[in-house]
Amino acid sequence: SGHVQLPPPQNVTLLSKDFDMILTWTPGEGSPPDVTYTVRYESQERMDKWIRVPHCKNIRSTSCNLTCVLPNFFVKFRARVKAVSGRFQSPWVESQFKEYHLDVELAPPVLNVNVKENVIHVNASFPLATCVESFPWMYDLDLWEAGSEDKKQYRGIFRKNTLTIDTTAFRGNYCLSARSSIQSIDFKHSKFSQPVCVLINHKG
Numbered sequence: 599s600g601h602v603q604l605p606p607p608q609n610v611t612l613l614s615k616d617f618d619m620i621l622t623w624t625p626g627e628g629s630p631p632d633v634t635y636t637v638r639y640e641s642q643e644r645m646d647k648w649i650r651v652p653h654c655k656n657i658r659s660t661s662c663n664l665t666c667v668l669p670n671f672f673v674k675f676r677a678r679v680k681a682v683s684g685r686f687q688s689p690w691v692e693s694q695f696k697e698y699h700l701d702v703e704l705a706p707p708v709l710n711v712n713v714k715e716n717v718i719h720v721n722a723s724f725p726l727a728t729c730v731e732s733f734p735w736m737y738d739l740d741l742w743e744a745g746s747e748d749k750k751q752y753r754g755i756f757r758k759n760t761l762t763i764d765t766t767a768f769r770g771n772y773c774l775s776a777r778s779s780i781q782s783i784d785f786k787h788s789k790f791s792q793p794v795c796v797l798i799n800h801k802g
Contacts, residue, residue: 604681604688605629607660612677612693616705617726619668619698621654621677622661626688633683637662641675642695648678656682666729671698698730704778704788707737707757711774713796721760722776736779738787744771744795754779768798 605626612621621637637654640647654662664677674695681688707722722737735757742749755761765772773795779787 604683604686606688606691607635607679607681610679610691610693612696614701614703617702617730618663618665619696620661620663621679621693623679624660626681629681630683633681634658635679635681637677637679639664639667639675639677641670641673643670643673665727668698673697699782704786706788706791707776707778709774709776709791709794711794711796713798716764716766718763718765719760720774724757724778733780737776738779739774739776741772741774744773765798770798771795772798
């Protein structure tokens, strides 16, 4: 066709981070400053049918969040990206296949701790996209006296449930930390969150 092709995007990777599934890439060497990118994806349910991603057409950024684009969280899919500048474009570059349910990487939840007399209420908030809120996300909680290695463990609390802990027998500084979990093919969990420490039944 006589015209020069643009350098293709490099390091095209489908990765999961903090409950999301994101395609990332880096500009091809020698890309012009006005280059934009367009992304499509295909799923193993319909191979060779590359589907457009409206919010990732002619974008300047070098990533595309595909979480809520996926029609099925239990089927492997992959994505591809090309560079565009004026009337020039690069070849498509494809990522590897991933499946949301198996490959999703969890983030620790943010703990909300409410101290009342003789009781604390704990709930966890998750940085979730709305399309995956229906997944059976759980959280696990550890509670311990500051300075002690002896942790009381609460396991498998449903994401939206508030945990109420009787603190009648507690005195002093106590710390709480939680992780997100899901039972997929195997049990999967995030790292534990940074501890939140509270004074309980402290007679000042």
